[in-house]
Amino acid sequence: MLRNTKDGYGLVAIVLHWTLAVLVIGQIGLGLAMLRVADKRLSFDLIQWHKSIGLLILALFVLRLAWRLANPQPAPEASLKRWEKTASAAVHRLLYALLLALPLSGWALVSASVLGIPTLVFGLFLLPHLPVEVSEAGEAFWRSTHHLLAFAAILLIAGHILAALRHRILLRDHVLQRMLRPVGARKRERT
Numbered sequence: 001m002l003r004n005t006k007d008g009y010g011l012v013a014i015v016l017h018w019t020l021a022v023l024v025i026g027q028i029g030l031g032l033a034m035l036r037v038a039d040k041r042l043s044f045d046l047i048q049w050h051k052s053i054g055l056l057i058l059a060l061f062v063l064r065l066a067w068r069l070a071n072p073q074p075a076p077e078a079s080l081k082r083w084e085k086t087a088s089a090a091v092h093r094l095l096y097a098l099l100l101a102l103p104l105s106g107w108a109l110v111s112a113s114v115l116g117i118p119t120l121v122f123g124l125f126l127l128p129h130l131p132v133e134v135s136e137a138g139e140a141f142w143r144s145t146h147h148l149l150a151f152a153a154i155l156l157i158a159g160h161i162l163a164a165l166r167h168r169i170l171l172r173d174h175v176l177q178r179m180l181r182p183v184g185a186r187k188r189e190r191t
């Protein structure tokens with residue numbers, strides 16, 4: 001029940017998927033809001049939270065990737081057409097890539113900043129800066145990269161959610177259920 005099998009996702013993969021889903025969607029909302037609030041003090045505080053949550057996402061992503069590599073990958077739902085299998089595998093790979101690239105580009109952005117504002121992760125420890133060039137040009141490059149990746153993530157996540165809803169509402173197959181109930185639990189229920 002904890003581990004994945006060829007038939008479906010285990011509890012650990014499911015908990016990691018939903019924890020990261022909530023954090024990433026919240027993080028996008030926070031990122032968009034923090035740059036648009038008028039109160040400068042509040043904006044600064046929200047950016048500090050954004051940096052800490054982003055690093056938590058990076059840590060959970062490493063855990064998730066390790067768990068995925070240490071587990072069998074569930075075979076796609078049998079009812080899926082060939083293009084659906086190819087498209088979902090491609091989107092999942094891109095989502096994994098974004099889960100790594102987004103926090104790293106954010107980290108590079110604060111490391112390249114000429115202001116050199118320290119990042120105290122959840123008020124617990126000081127984040128070391130990445131070895132990137134500290135300059136206005138470097139900061140601008142990482143800022144555009146971070147923004148571009150964030151908007152790519154918004155589009156991809158919207159597509160991913162719509163696809164899950166299509167399976168649930170229109171096709172009425174088990175694609176969404178696979179990510180809601182661990183594989184062992186579903187099998188026991190059916191017997």
Ligand code: HEM
Binds near residue numbers: 022
């Ligand atoms: C309401 C939001 C979401 C829903 C309904 C949802 C639904 C699902 C479902 C049903 C699957 C299983 C697909 C299959 O078995 O082929 C899945 C897999 C996946 N989801 Fe989501 N998801 C959501 C949010 C997110 C977010 C925000 C991310 C990441 C940024 C994400 C990343 C992934 C990845 C990487 C997989 C592939 C897992 C693997 O096979 O290792 N999901 N999602």
Ligand code: HEM
Binds near residue numbers: 057099106107147150
């Ligand atoms: C999955 C993780 C992350 C997501 C989804 C994300 C998303 C975003 C979004 C949507 C924005 C606003 C972009 C805009 O309005 O144009 C933003 C800005 C920002 N992010 Fe992230 N971010 C993540 C991780 C991080 C990390 C780890 C750091 C730093 C350690 C970071 C630092 C920043 C900073 C400093 C800004 C403001 C940039 C500016 O002044 O224009 N982010 N992020």
